[in-house]
Amino acid sequence: AQSVAQPEDQVNVAEGNPLTVKCTYSVSGNPYLFWYVQYPNRGLQFLLKYITGDNLVKGSYGFEAEFNKSQTSFHLKKPSALVSDSALYFCAVRDQAGTALIFGKGTTLSVSS
Amino acid sequence: GAVVSQHPSRVICKSGTSVKIECRSLDFQATTMFWYRQFPKQSLMLMATSNEGSKATYEQGVEKDKFLINHASLTLSTLTVTSAHPEDSSFYICSARESGGAIEAFFGQGTRLTVV
Numbered sequence: 001a002q003s004v005a006q007p008e009d010q011v012n013v014a015e016g017n018p019l020t021v022k023c024t025y026s027v028s029g030n031p032y033l034f035w036y037v038q039y040p041n042r043g044l045q046f047l048l049k050y051i052t053g054d055n056l057v058k059g060s061y062g063f064e065a066e067f068n069k070s071q072t073s074f075h076l077k078k079p080s081a082l083v084s085d086s087a088l089y090f091c092a093v094r095d096q097a098g099t100a101l102i103f104g105k106g107t108t109l110s111v112s113s
Numbered sequence: 114g115a116v117v118s119q120h121p122s123r124v125i126c127k128s129g130t131s132v133k134i135e136c137r138s139l140d141f142q143a144t145t146m147f148w149y150r151q152f153p154k155q156s157l158m159l160m161a162t163s164n165e166g167s168k169a170t171y172e173q174g175v176e177k178d179k180f181l182i183n184h185a186s187l188t189l190s191t192l193t194v195t196s197a198h199p200e201d202s203s204f205y206i207c208s209a210r211e212s213g214g215a216i217e218a219f220f221g222q223g224t225r226l227t228v229v
Contacts, residue, residue, distance in 0.1 A: 032216055034217075036220070041204070041223070041225060042222055042223060043117075043119065043206055043220045043221050043222040043223040044157075044206065044208075044220040045220075046217065046219070046220075049216070049217060051216055090156065090157070099145060099147075099162055099210075100147045100159050100162055101147075101159075101208070101218060102159070103149075103156045103157045104156060105155065105156040106154075106155070106156050108154075
C-alpha cells in the first residue's frame with residue numbers, strides 16, 4: 001500500500017533562513033511525488049512534482065525538492081524563507097499505476113519576521 | 114495550470130437536509146475526479162474516485178448512500194451529502210485529472226460544510 005510520512009507537525013524558521021519540510025514515502029514501483037500548499041480555508045495549490053529525470057525539482061515561489069530513492073524521501077526546501085510562506089504543506093504520492101494521490105498528514109510552516 | 118472550480122465555497126445547512134457540492138474542470142476534460150475530506154488540522158482523506166459515465170469507487174468506510182457522487186460529464190462531478198448530520202461538518206475538496214493519462218491533478222478551492 002502507498003503511504004506518505006511527514007514526521008514534523010510544525011516547522012518554525014526565521015525569515016531569511018533556509019527551510020526544509022521533510023517527507024518520506026512508501027510505494028511499489030516508481031513514485032510520482034508532489035508538494036502542495038494550503039492556506040486557511042482554501043484548496044490546495046500545486047508547488048512541484050517529481051516524475052522522472054533530475055532528482056532536484058524546482059517549483060513555484062522558489063521552492064525545490066530533492067528526490068532520494070535510496071532514502072525514499074522527497075524533502076521540500078527553500079533557500080530563504082518568507083513570512084508569506086507560512087502555511088500548511090502537504091506531500092503526496094501515487095504509483096504509476098495508481099489513480100488518486102495519497103497525502104501525508106501535513107506540516108505547518110511558520111516563518112517569523 | 115488548469116483550473117478546477119468548486120461550488121459553493123461555504124454552506125450551512127440544517128440537520129436532515131441534503132447538500133450538493135459541484136466540482137468543475139473549467140479548461141480541460143476530466144475523466145476522473147476525486148473527492149477528499151479534510152478534518153481540522155488533519156490531512157486529506159480520499160473519499161471516492163469519480164469516473165465519468167460510471168459508478169464512483171468509494172474508499173473503505175465511506176458510505177456510498179450517504180455521499181452520493183455523480184460524474185455525468187467530462188467537466189462536472191457532484192457530491193451530495195444526504196441527510197446531513199453535524200458530524201458531516203468538514204472541509205470537502207475535489208480534484209480532477211485531465212483525460213488522456215495526465216499525471217498531475219488540480220484541486221478545487223474546497224467547500225466548508227457546516228451542519229447545524
